[in-house]
Amino acid sequence: MIKQLLKIPFLGKRLANEIFDVKYIDKNENLKLEFKFKAGGKKYYKYIKDDQLPLPRFHEMELRLLEIESRISRETLFNFSKALKKYAEAKDFINVASLAGEFEKRLELLYDPELLVRFLCGLYIREDQIKNADVWNQRIEDEKFNEIMKENENGNLSFFFQQSNLRDHVGFSNTSDSESENLLSEPIIQNQLKQSRLFNQMILNLISKQK
Secondary structure, eight states, rough: OHHHHHSSSSHHHHHHHHHHOSSOTTTSSSSSEEEEEETTTTEEEEESSSGOOOOHHHHHHHHHHHHHHHHHOOOHHHHHHHHHHHHHHHTOHHHHHHHHHHHHHHHSSSSSSSHHHHHHHSSEGGGGGGGGTTTTOOOHHHHHHHHHHHHTTTOOHHHHHHHHTTGGGGOTTOHHHHHHHTTTTTHHHHHHHHHHHHHHHHHHHHHHOOO
């Protein structure tokens, strides 16, 4: 009887919500999302099962995981290469060497908090993305990143990482659960954030001077 009722579009969705406690069913009727948090006045959802993540989004998350392992994002690498290329073209090898040294120091960071937020932005679906979550729109992803970072300007990023269950998605190498907890403490997060932003700003200043 229930199977027959589920074939009726309106009743099928209504019964699925009631019987299986589904928070949301998208246009494909089999990809389920549940509410997780609000940022910038908008609701954010996550797939109940990680293997339901749309393929384009999954590939982006794979790339971000590689960046997390390398401790530096593609955005930072792109700007670094631009600055390095300018010095090399000008045959200013002293500054090339200096820049390379700063880059090596940058890679000694435990992790980049902004990169972790970008990773989570890809996992979480904003309310206006629900119907086309299978399409990767970089403009929207950047908006989400800025919204979440602004939401945490009060210096409480650790709360966001905890409510987003970061440790369910990203494991810190050679650390126990208690050590991972410490790595996500607010003082360490803010220290890592400060160092990564100082490097990024230095690169941007160099690019600006070279124009």
